[in-house]
Amino acid sequence: xxxxxxxxxxxxxxxxxxxxxxxxxxxxxxxxxxxxxxxxxxxxxxxxxxxxxxxxxxxxxxxxxxxxxxxxxxxxxxxxxxxxxxxxxxxxxxxxxxxxxxxxxxxxxxxxxxxxxxxxxxxxxxxxxxxxxxxxxxxxxxxxxxxxxxxxxxxxxxxxxxxxxxxxxxxxxxxxxxxxxxxxxxxxxxxxxxxxxxxxxxxxxxxxxxxxxxxxxxxxx
Numbered sequence: 001x002x003x004x005x006x007x008x009x010x011x012x013x014x015x016x017x018x019x020x021x022x023x024x025x026x027x028x029x030x031x032x033x034x035x036x037x038x039x040x041x042x043x044x045x046x047x048x049x050x051x052x053x054x055x056x057x058x059x060x061x062x063x064x065x066x067x068x069x070x071x072x073x074x075x076x077x078x079x080x081x082x083x084x085x086x087x088x089x090x091x092x093x094x095x096x097x098x099x100x101x102x103x104x105x106x107x108x109x110x111x112x113x114x115x116x117x118x119x120x121x122x123x124x125x126x127x128x129x130x131x132x133x134x135x136x137x138x139x140x141x142x143x144x145x146x147x148x149x150x151x152x153x154x155x156x157x158x159x160x161x162x163x164x165x166x167x168x169x170x171x172x173x174x175x176x177x178x179x180x181x182x183x184x185x186x187x188x189x190x191x192x193x194x195x196x197x198x199x200x201x202x203x204x205x206x207x208x209x210x211x212x213x214x215x216x217x218x219x220x221x
Contacts, residue, residue, distance in 0.1 A: 014150040021154055025161055025189075029182060069157045077156040081197040090201040092121035094128035094209065098202055104210040113212060128205060135211045144204035151197035158193055162186040 072080075078088040090098065095117040099105050111117060114131070118124045135141050162183060169179045 013146060014153065017150055018153060018157065021157070022161075025186075028185070029165060032178070032182060069153065069160055072156050077152050078201075080156050080159060081152050081194050081201065083194075087121035089125055090205045091125035091128040091132075094124045094205050096124060098205050099209050102206040102210065104213075105206065106213050109213045110209060128208060131212045132208045135208055135215070138207075138211050140207045141204070141211060144200060144207045148197060148200040148204045151193050151200055155190060155193040155197050158186060158190040162190065 075088055078090075079085060082088055082090070087093070096119070099107060099110065099117075114127060118127050132141070136145070165186065166179065166183055169182065
């Protein structure tokens with residue numbers, strides 16, 4: 001029997017896109033600071049300028065953030081995305097909220113399969129997770145999961161990039177107006193990624209429930 005190749009994890013599949021985001025932030029920070037520097041001094045002055053060292057320091061911020069991102073737990077990342085301190089996972093509201101607003105989900109059919117819907121956030125997430133384990137290989141489920149992880153990790157990474165870039169900029173003596181411009185751009189990036197993560201996370205939860213409803217229990221031979 002031929003040996004089957006083990007498919008890479010969803011986080012591994014997302015790593016390329018994460019690094020593209022980091023590279024884009026590094027290039028943007030470097031270009032903005034370098035452009036400012038060239039308007040402030042001659043080439044000779046820049047060659048010996050502490051500002052150049054500051055540019056290099058600030059530009060390494062996104063790279064440093066990559067290695068700090070794993071310090072965030074999954075719950076912490078979900079908290080950042082959903083802007084909640086309690087019951088942060090989308091599965092915590094799977095039956096009480098997200099199932100009800102998805103037209104694909106027949107609530108009566110779902111209830112016939114899982115019984116009375118759980119009420120507490122913890123029980124909702126546990127019940128939903130059992131269904132996810134059952135359908136995780138489904139294309140619509142795995143694709144939604146992958147996109148949720150991509151946007152969730154990118155949003156939490158952006159928080160770290162913002163913090164590290166601000167600290168590096170302050171240490172390098174970069175003017176406050178320029179720091180504000182960079183931080184403003186990173187805040188816009190974070191909001192975009194957080195909202196995208198929120199939407200894909202909800203869709204991930206709903207896709208699992210929709211697939212469960214559509215599943216007739218037959219196994220392929």
